Amino acid sequence: MVVVGGGECGARAAFALREAGWNGPLTLVGAEAVPPYERPPLSKSMMTGPHASAPATICDAEMLRNGGIDFIAGTTATDIDRDNHEVVLAHGRRIAYRRLLVATGATARPLPIPGAAADGVRYLRSHSDALALRDRLRPGARIGVIGGGFIGLELAASATLRGCAVTVVELAPRLMSRGTTPQIAAVVAARHERAGVDVRCGTGVARLERRDGATLLGLTTGETLLCDTVVAGIGAVPETALAHKAGLAVDNGVRVDTRLTTSDPDVFAAGDCCSWPHPLYGGRRIRLESWRNARDQGGAAARNMLGADEPFATVPWFWSDQYDLTLHIAGLPDAATTEVVRRRHDGVEIRFGLGPDGRLLTASAIGTESAAARDIRLAELLIARRATPHPTTLADPTVSLKALLRQEPH
Ligand SMILES: Cc1cc2nc3c(=O)[nH]c(=O)nc-3n(C[C@H](O)[C@H](O)[C@H](O)COP(=O)(O)OP(=O)(O)OC[C@H]3O[C@@H](n4cnc5c(N)ncnc54)[C@H](O)[C@@H]3O)c2cc1C
Numbered sequence: 001m002v003v004v005g006g007g008e009c010g011a012r013a014a015f016a017l018r019e020a021g022w023n024g025p026l027t028l029v030g031a032e033a034v035p036p037y038e039r040p041p042l043s044k045s046m047m048t049g050p051h052a053s054a055p056a057t058i059c060d061a062e063m064l065r066n067g068g069i070d071f072i073a074g075t076t077a078t079d080i081d082r083d084n085h086e087v088v089l090a091h092g093r094r095i096a097y098r099r100l101l102v103a104t105g106a107t108a109r110p111l112p113i114p115g116a117a118a119d120g121v122r123y124l125r126s127h128s129d130a131l132a133l134r135d136r137l138r139p140g141a142r143i144g145v146i147g148g149g150f151i152g153l154e155l156a157a158s159a160t161l162r163g164c165a166v167t168v169v170e171l172a173p174r175l176m177s178r179g180t181t182p183q184i185a186a187v188v189a190a191r192h193e194r195a196g197v198d199v200r201c202g203t204g205v206a207r208l209e210r211r212d213g214a215t216l217l218g219l220t221t222g223e224t225l226l227c228d229t230v231v232a233g234i235g236a237v238p239e240t241a242l243a244h245k246a247g248l249a250v251d252n253g254v255r256v257d258t259r260l261t262t263s264d265p266d267v268f269a270a271g272d273c274c275s276w277p278h279p280l281y282g283g284r285r286i287r288l289e290s291w292r293n294a295r296d297q298g299g300a301a302a303r304n305m306l307g308a309d310e311p312f313a314t315v316p317w318f319w320s321d322q323y324d325l326t327l328h329i330a331g332l333p334d335a336a337t338t339e340v341v342r343r344r345h346d347g348v349e350i351r352f353g354l355g356p357d358g359r360l361l362t363a364s365a366i367g368t369e370s371a372a373a374r375d376i377r378l379a380e381l382l383i384a385r386r387a388t389p390h391p392t393t394l395a396d397p398t399v400s401l402k403a404l405l406r407q408e409p410h
Pocket residue numbers: 004005006007008009010029030031032038039040041042043075076077078103104105106107124125126151239242270271272273288289290291292294317318319320321
């Protein structure tokens with residue numbers, strides 16, 4: 001068994017292969033030089049903590065050794081020789097596989113402006129990106145964040161907490177237009193503004209220029225912004241080069257079926273790099289960039305690599321921390337046609353999205369710490385059971401979601 005990609009998904013898959021009973025050779029190939037680590041802290045505690053810290057490892061060298069996992073770090077897999085069932089590494093070594101998992105993740109989308117790289121635009125995907133960026137978040141530093149999505153906004157919050165003067169430039173008319181409802185986005189925008197962030201929606205970046213050691217951003221509104229550091233958080237691109245070169249089908253990520261099998265039955269793909277037809281959403285092909293999805297798909301892919309026939313139908317779930325707010329989203333917000341709001345007595349609002357047939361498709365909430373976590377977890381179970389709760393009951397905070405769940409057949 002060979003796993004390419006030593007991130008969340010690849011690392012979890014390697015351990016899951018052992019848990020599922022694989023006793024034979026097991027190799028994990030990772031392009032990064034360090035053992036697998038968690039990315040979510042990179043934009044949060046890594047930025048706001050008192051000192052630059054080591055990566056939050058998923059497993060260290062000893063755990064890998066104890067798991068009998070041959071971890072080849074700092075090495076890129078460059079080819080899949082499907083005829084001979086071998087993975088080719090950058091330095092020419094070949095590793096034979098019976099089953100292969102591609103868990104190559106995603107990379108930060110480069111800013112499509114000529115000269116952006118030369119003008120010192122930074123990205124945040126890896127621990128080394130985070131270390132370099134952290135150094136620049138000095139009190140009073142002018143930080144320009146291009147992109148008002150999750151990563152850009154988490155970074156904006158962290159930079160503000162470090163005393164920087166932050167401007168967020170977002171092309172769309174509102175923040176987080178991919179993946180949240182307008183109401184949630186409005187709460188987030190207000191929180192950033194309250195913290196002193198200059199949030200500019202409906203504004204693009206037309207040009208970049210180096211000027212006296214700083215970067216001048218020319219905005220589409222005609223205004224200019226002088227920044228000490230510019231960070232682009234304009235999304236991520238699935239890392240499909242290896243799969244593409246090997247002739248595997250690619251369709252917004254490595255194309256897999258519900259069993260996470262690629263167009264080659266001995267090659268699987270999972271995590272940020274793959275798209276799959278989600279059974280709960282009418283087989284709609286989706287690709288998620290979400291920590292839990294990467295972890296769960298790694299496990300499911302591992303079991304399927306060993307012959308299980310397990311469709312991957314887990315309810316999508318995502319969280320984001322900004323200041324004292326935590327946002328939870330279960331399901332796919334853009335699949336819903338009707339919104340129902342449950343206003344709890346403690347002030348927390350849970351926003352449910354129903355489909356045209358009344359089925360619960362999504363739930364989201366924003367609040368301090370984990371105030372809404374339990375309700376979102378129950379909503380997830382309702383979504384998984386394809387529940388069609390009555391909107392009035394759903395909106396009524398005196399009816400517990402647990403009670404609604406009990407009414408649903410398994
Ligand atoms: C700053 C940041 C904050 C985030 N915060 C959250 C959050 O709050 N909540 C949430 O749900 N999600 C969050 N995420 C998303 C989450 O971290 C990802 O969904 C998850 O890391 C995906 O795991 P993965 O293993 O699929 O891909 P990755 O983590 O990208 O790992 C892929 C690995 O494969 C390696 N690789 C690529 N190509 C090759 C090759 N050819 N050969 C060998 N190795 C290769 C890469 O170098 C990388 O190490 C965040 C992501 C970032 C970057």
